Amino acid sequence: MSDALKHECGIALLRLLKPLEYYKEKYGTAFYGIQKMYLLMEKQHNRGQDGxxxxxxxxxMEPGERYISRVRSNQSQPIQDIFMQINGRINEEMALHPEYTDNVALQKAEIPYIGELFLGHVRYGTFGKNSIESVHPFLRQNNWMHRNLIVAGNFNMTNVSELFNSLVEVGQHPKEMADTVTVMEKIGHFLDDEVDDLYFKCKNEGYSKREASPVIAERLDIAKILRRAAKNWDGGYAMAGLLGHGDSFVFRDPAGIRPAYYYQDDEIVVVASERPVIQTVFNVKFEDVKEIEPGHALIVKKDGRISDEEILAPLPKKACSFERIYFSRGSDAEIYKERKELGRLILPAVLEAIDEDTDNTVFSYIPNTAETSFYGLVEAAQDFLNQRKNNYILKNKDTLTAQTLQELLSVKIRTEKVAIKDAKLRTFITEDSSRDDLVAHVYDVTYGVIQPTDNLVIIDDSIVRGTTLKKSILKMMDRLNPKKIVVVSSAPQIRYPDCYGIDMAKLEGLVAFQAALELLKERGLYSIVEEVYxxxxxxxxxxxxxxxxxxxxxxxxxTDQEISDKIGVMLSSSDINAEVKVIFQTVDNLHIACPKNLGDWYFTGDYPTPGGNRVVNRAFINFYEGNDARAY
Structure with a gap:
């Protein structure tokens, strides 16, 4: 993607179902869980590199023994940093105490992070400072083991203010109005309620306070707690939590906006934000990895019981289509096919733009995530060319010579790697014109592969702001002296802000919005802006x-085409000699290519939760009033 998008986030939960001695015997180490967590998180580094x-x-564990450990980092390579810290602690303890080497019981008792239950998180900070306090997992501490709560998630709530106020109404004093803190305290409030209720029941049954503690842990109804806590949540989320005594859960929003997959056998239960992560780390088949259903929670009790509970009634499924277009790793079999299909389906619009002149057209892509849709586009173009050859042969079969046939069959779709993304350049100069010149060199080009009579078709997976296209890519492509540059987006026009975890909060930052605004001004329709406001x-x-x-x-x-044409004009600066044409995918084709991920609100404005409509209206009010603030 030429316009970098930030996105929240990636989760990994792992529960070992056997004693640690089992993993030592079978896999040679009691550190099995830590090793797998490193892989689960590293394989999801695409989902978050800020923390x-x-x-x-x-x-x-016995009273007085440490049973919860947590480490967080917001360094430049945070995953590596936290595991360096963990390995440092482990190596230090092992060096000081050789007696731990083959004694799993001592390792568990004395070395931090050697346990049976793990929760990992990788984060992109979509707004605010990237402080360590913003890095998950969050911890709500208590001396009662089962009141300890650890939360991490891939989520954004649209109604944080409402949720915050509900906590204040019940007498709490949250330390900040952030959705992670608010959600954790919401769950924590009903966890406390449930513990209190169970304690009084245990007391009436004759249990002492100490005897009541394990009974409460056993009887805790996680599904009930989540139903009460999530009653008024509005947003997209895959929420994971651990309780101090050993219960755990992953809860998915009722529209299925944010992804969550799981696998279980007799040794482990594992949850991650992406299916191929689990496939790779545990070497399991595609069909063995299941999706947590929208509105459901996968709950693992301390004793190993696993249940799938409906927490909120499912809404029409609107799984985020950007997961398929861009965010998720393309190693997922379904996603790979879907991205190729996005490229294939847009070929008719490309052929129209180049007057079907494939002989004088070079096809390329913007590195790196558009590569798969590029393959689909080229395969479809080759099919078109083959059909054209077939038609010619059938039409001229009586006069066709061997030489003519050879010449005909030698014609191929021309593909080149034209755009090359250079190492990230530091814009250390603050003066605007100097910074723009540096930005213009983020991409480089392959010289000598384009003729002045050629069209250059270059596909990107989406166009959000268009900034890099205008300041860098188009200028670099124009240096190759093509006749025409056709920029193809495998995604439709992004017209509306996201409020469920993607960093697209302001309307005026979207190039489609800017294009429509210019058209309204040009055609004397600016009164529509005032009416909408x-x-x-x-x-x-x-x-x-x-x-x-x-x-x-x-x-x-x-029409869509009018806005696309205006975007093409806006992205073309006066120093570009080639004609520039911009083509976007249609929403209908997006749904054909990605039938399981129908969340398309950024393209259509059809938000899956009521909070979305409030957010988009607030974004428009902010634009009109010149208020440089987020809409949620």
Whole structure:
């Protein structure tokens, strides 16, 4: 993707179902869980490089023995940093105490992070400072083992203020209005309630306070706690939690916006944000890795019982389509096929743009995530060319010579790796023109492969702001002297902000919004902007369920092609000689290519939760009033 997008986040939960001695005997080490957690997190580094954290729990520890460990980092390579810290502690203890070497019981008792339950997280900070306090997992501590709560998630809530106020109403004093803290305290509040209720029941049954503690842990109803806590959540989330005594859960939002997959056998239960991560780390088959259903929680009790519980009634499934277009690793079999299909389906629009002149067209892609859709585009172009050859042969079969046939069959679709992404350049000069010159060199080109009579078709997986296209890619492509540059987006036009975890919070930052705004001005329709603002403003104090997305009316006067053409004009600076054409995928084709991930609100404005409509209206109000603030 030429415009970098940040995105929250990646989770990994691992529960070992056997005693640690089992893993020592079978795999040669009691550190099996730590090793697997490193792989689970490293294989998801694409989901977050601003911070990483890991928490572990040791089961059945005696009072006074440490049973929870946590480490977090916001260094430049946070995953490596936290595991260097962990390995440092382990190596230090092993060096000081040789007697630990073959004694698993001593290793567990004395060495941190050697346990049976783990929760890891990788993070992109979509807003605010990237402080260590923002890095998951979050820990809610208590001297009662089962009141300790560790939370990490891939999520964003649209109604943080409402959730915060509900905590204040029950007498709490949260330390900040952040969705992670608010969600953790919400779960914690009902966890405390459940523990209190169970304690009084145990007391009435004749248990002493000490005897009651393990009974409470056994009887804790995690599903009940989650149902009470999540009653008013509005957002996209895959929420993972550990309780100090050893229960754990992963809970997915009812629209299935954020992904979560799991695998279980008699040795482990593992959850991750992406399927191929589990496949690779544990060498299991595609079909053995299951998806947590929307609105459901996978719950693992301390005693190893595993259940799949419905927490909230599922909504129409709107799994994030950007997971398939861009975020998730393309090593997932389904995602790989879907990305190729996105390239294949856009070929007819490309052929129209080049007047079907494939002989004088070079196909390429913007590194690196657009490579798979490029393969689909080229395969479809080759099919088109083969059909053209077949038609010619059938039409001229009586006069066709061997030489003509050889010449015909030698014609191929021309592909080149034209764009090359250079190492990240530091924009250490603050003066605007100097910084722009550095940005212009983020990409380099392969010279000598384009003729002045050629079209250059270059595919990207999506176009968000268009900044890198305008300041770097198009200028570099123009140096090759093509006749025409056709920029192809395998995703549709991004018109609306995201509020479920992707860093697209402001309307004015979207190039499609900028293009529609210019068209409104040019055609004397700016009154529509004022009308949309008035309608959005009038809904400011409505309940979320009553809010309508009036920002759709901002785009209504124009066809998709008109906006695409305007984007092409806006991205072409005066010093570009080639004609520039911009093509976007259609929403219908997106749904054909990615039938299981129908979350398309960034393209259509059809938000899967009521909070989305409030967010998009607030984003428009902020734009109109010149308020440089996030809409949620």
């Amino acid at each position: 990483a954290g890991l928490a572990s729990i040791k089961l059945d 008035a309608k959005c403003k009038a809904q400011e104090h409505y309940k979320d369920k009553d809010v309508v997305n009036y920002v759709k009316e901002f785009y209504a006067p124009f």
